[in-house]
Amino acid sequence: MWQKVAGQVSRRHSMEREMQERPDANAMASMIGGKQDSVESEYIRFDQLTALVIDDMGAMRHALRSQLQWMGMNSVKCVADADEALEALDITRYDLILCDYNLNKASSGQHFLEHLRHEHLISAKTIFVMVTAEAEYAFVANAAEFAPDDYILKPCPEKKLRARLERLFDRRNFLLTALTAMDAKDYPLVVSECERLLALTTNERWLLAGLKLKAEAQHAMGDTPGMLKTYEQALALRDNVPWVKIGIARVRLLMNELVAAEEMAKQIIADNPNYVAAYELLADIRRIQKDEDGAYQLMEQSAKILPTAKRFRSTAESAFLLGKLDEAKTLSQSAIKLSGGSMTERPDDYLSLAQIQTDMGDHQAAIQTLEKSARKFEEKGSFGISKNAILAQAYADAGDTAKAKKLLERSQRLLTPESDSTAMNMLGKAAFKMGDPILGMKMLTQAVQSSGEERERIARHVTKSMIDTGQHDKIDEVIDAGQKRILLLVEEAKKAMHVAQFDPAYEKVLEALEIQPDNLEALLAAAQLHLLWLKQEGMNDEVKERAKGYLATLDKLVPHNEKVMGFYRFYNQLTGE
Numbered sequence: 001m002w003q004k005v006a007g008q009v010s011r012r013h014s015m016e017r018e019m020q021e022r023p024d025a026n027a028m029a030s031m032i033g034g035k036q037d038s039v040e041s042e043y044i045r046f047d048q049l050t051a052l053v054i055d056d057m058g059a060m061r062h063a064l065r066s067q068l069q070w071m072g073m074n075s076v077k078c079v080a081d082a083d084e085a086l087e088a089l090d091i092t093r094y095d096l097i098l099c100d101y102n103l104n105k106a107s108s109g110q111h112f113l114e115h116l117r118h119e120h121l122i123s124a125k126t127i128f129v130m131v132t133a134e135a136e137y138a139f140v141a142n143a144a145e146f147a148p149d150d151y152i153l154k155p156c157p158e159k160k161l162r163a164r165l166e167r168l169f170d171r172r173n174f175l176l177t178a179l180t181a182m183d184a185k186d187y188p189l190v191v192s193e194c195e196r197l198l199a200l201t202t203n204e205r206w207l208l209a210g211l212k213l214k215a216e217a218q219h220a221m222g223d224t225p226g227m228l229k230t231y232e233q234a235l236a237l238r239d240n241v242p243w244v245k246i247g248i249a250r251v252r253l254l255m256n257e258l259v260a261a262e263e264m265a266k267q268i269i270a271d272n273p274n275y276v277a278a279y280e281l282l283a284d285i286r287r288i289q290k291d292e293d294g295a296y297q298l299m300e301q302s303a304k305i306l307p308t309a310k311r312f313r314s315t316a317e318s319a320f321l322l323g324k325l326d327e328a329k330t331l332s333q334s335a336i337k338l339s340g341g342s343m344t345e346r347p348d349d350y351l352s353l354a355q356i357q358t359d360m361g362d363h364q365a366a367i368q369t370l371e372k373s374a375r376k377f378e379e380k381g382s383f384g385i386s387k388n389a390i391l392a393q394a395y396a397d398a399g400d401t402a403k404a405k406k407l408l409e410r411s412q413r414l415l416t417p418e419s420d421s422t423a424m425n426m427l428g429k430a431a432f433k434m435g436d437p438i439l440g441m442k443m444l445t446q447a448v449q450s451s452g453e454e455r456e457r458i459a460r461h462v463t464k465s466m467i468d469t470g471q472h473d474k475i476d477e478v479i480d481a482g483q484k485r486i487l488l489l490v491e492e493a494k495k496a497m498h499v500a501q502f503d504p505a506y507e508k509v510l511e512a513l514e515i516q517p518d519n520l521e522a523l524l525a526a527a528q529l530h531l532l533w534l535k536q537e538g539m540n541d542e543v544k545e546r547a548k549g550y551l552a553t554l555d556k557l558v559p560h561n562e563k564v565m566g567f568y569r570f571y572n573q574l575t576g577e
Contacts, residue, residue: 044169046072050092053078054085054109055100055131060154064098064131067158071165082112086121086343093123096165098152101132107338111308114146115344118310124182124213127168131156147243171206178213187566188573190217191226208234208241215247221570222528223535224254224498242268246277256495258285276302276311283318292322303331309339309349316352321460325360332356347383348422350374354390355426359468363394370394384414385423389430396434408434421451421458425465432469440469444478452520455487486512490525497525502533518557526550527567534574547571 051073053064061078068076077092079085081103088094101109109130116122130148149168152161172179178193194214198207211234218226231247238244245268252261262285268278279302286295296318303311316331332353339345350369357366370387377383388411396404411427428443444462451458459479466475489512496505509529512522530547534540551571554564571577 044166044173046165047074049073049095049169050075051077051096051098052085052088052092052094053098054080054082054103054112055098056080056102056104057100060100060131067156067161068096068098070158071162082107082115083343085112089116089121094126095169097122097126097128098131099128099148101130107342107344108308110146110306111338113148114308114310117146124179125172125176127165127172129164129168167205171209174201174206175210175213178210182213182217185220185562185566186569187217187220188570190214191221204237207237208244211237212243220566221531223532224251225500225532225536227251228255240271242272242275242277246275246281249278249281253281253285253288254494255498258288261285274305276306279305292318296322296324300327307334307338309335309344309346312338313346313349313352316356320352320356320359321464323464325356329353329356329360347374347377350377351383351386351390351426354387354394358390358393358397361397363397366390366394367398380414381416382420382423385411385419386426388414389423389426392430393433396430401434404434408436412439421447421454422461424450425458425461428462429465429469432465432471437471440471441474441478448479448483453524455483455521459483459487483516486515486519486522489515490521493525493529497529497532500532500536502529502537505529518553520554520557523550523554523557524563527554527564531567531570531574534571539575544575 046068051068053061053068053076055061055064055078058080061080065076065078073096077088077094079088085097085099099109099112103109103112109132113128113130116128122128127150128148129150129152131152131154133154150164152164175194175197178190178197181187181189181193191214194210194217198210198214201207211230215227215230215234218230228248228251231244231251234241234244235248245264249261249264249268252258252264262282265278265281265285268275269282272278279298283295283298283302286292286298296315299311299315299318303315312331312335316328316335319325319328319331332349336345336349336353339349350373354366354369354374357363357369370391374387379387388407392404392407392411395401395407408427408430411430415424415427424443424447428440428447431437431443432440444465447462448455448459462478463475466472466478489508493505493508493512496502496508506526506529509522509526512519513526516522527547527550530543530550533543534547537543548571551564551568554561554567558564
């Protein structure tokens with residue numbers, strides 16, 4: 001693979017010299033629209049590309065396939081919905097995806113794109129184009145953070161479609177080595193390739209695309225100062241691009257500059273009232289400010305603007321934690337409706353709904369949700385633990401104590417050292433409700449202690465479980481157990497490292513690890529701190545050895561963890577090992 005990449009690098013220099021003479025996208029469109037409609041791009045070999053067309057209307061699929069074949073693209077797969085598309089993507093990596101915005105009544109092309117990006121189901125080299133009606137374009141183009149590479153308005157003539165695709169593939173080919181490194185999760189290489197390539201062009205679109213890719217890699221490495229510089233470069237190129245401004249706002253939040261982050265998010269909303277990422281960032285700020293109700297209102301607004309199962313899911317959780325059970329129920333049902341019966345369906349949605357129904361006193365509805373609606377999911381692992389724990393609560397409320405006890409015992413039998421914190425929280429809540437405070441305390445304490453980077457979220461769920469079961473006086477005992485102090489120290493260390501105050505950050509990390517030497521969140525912060533230390537201040541043998549030690553410890557605790565592997569690659573690039 002790397003020999004191929006090296007070949008691409010060497011070809012890039014000769015290609016770039018010729019790029020200066022290549023017409024821009026508008027000129028190319030004009031040329032193709034005139035007498036030279038049969039001219040083939042000198043660099044884009046459509047006959048060597050693969051495409052996936054997603055549209056629920058057969059006539060539209062046929063029309064798009066014909067247009068692509070007219071360009072010489074022979075490998076074109078057509079599917080009718082997101083489920084068929086996911087099956088196709090599981091088999092083949094496509095160069096191009098053309099997706100209709102209105103896939104069906106239950107989903108949308110935007111929902112599908114967000115799922116693909118969030119779950120990393122398509123290559124960084126894949127071009128995703130949304131096909132939409134003019135009436136929908138203005139809204140969706142201004143609302144979505146996970147934007148496609150381009151939009152095509154219906155109807156789209158063949159020549160215009162070809163011109164747009166040539167422009168997109170020109171840009172992709174220019175960034176190909178960086179995109180290849182992104183697929184390999186070699187983030188330091190992504191950064192260095194972007195820097196090399198950006199020095200070769202003055203094309204604004206290519207510059208912005210390269211800077212965006214570079215910032216994504218820096219985010220994966222935890223390089224906050226580097227991200228800020230990259231976004232500021234992009235802002236200097238064009239000051240009205242929402243993803244640039246939201247990127248800067250997020251960096252400000254990471255650097256604990258809450259006022260600056262909030263002001264920028266509000267400005268984005270003023271300029272783009274439908275840009276959901278700005279609402280979600282403001283919700284994060286409200287949580288930091290301990291304004292949970294304010295966070296919920298912002299999340300609710302984002303779900304109304306651009307409804308997806310993921311947004312309904314997260315807003316339902318926020319409502320549940322606030323005790324807004326009617327709202328939580330409606331939102332949870334909406335998440336199930338959007339994803340139910342599809343490949344994007346999640347068993348956790350049924351667990352959430354059943355727990356809400358149980359807390360509302362509707363034990364029969366909870367039993368119906370888990371014993372009928374969710375019976376298609378295999379009863380094992382964390383799902384099995386949680387399902388039996390919630391059913392134990394529901395049957396206990398219904399007065400069937402004997403069945404509730406059996407379900408609680410079954411939930412316990414499914415426990416393993418790898419069981420997640422959410423499952424342990426549900427089991428602990430069931431134990432308290434059924435009069436077993438020893439098991440309840442044990443499970444809820446373990447839920448907090450094993451929650452890792454989700455510690456704050458799990459702590460909120462555990463707190464609610466204890467309030468719901470009348471254990472108000474034991475909350476501090478369960479939540480703390482040294483964890484509150486660790487969480488605070490890690491947060492302070494992150495704030496210090498993001499502004500290059502490495503010595504104070506190290507002191508905080510050491511104090512956290514003294515409380516719990518194998519605390520995952522503290523160890524991850526320690527590794528990230530030392531890598532940034534080496535990057536910012538150069539080689540230091542003592543810092544280098546400490547970084548190596550923290551990485552080795554993490555590798556033992558969480559082998560093959562993607563984040564740790566990324567840290568290792570960053571370490572190797574910095575040290576040359």
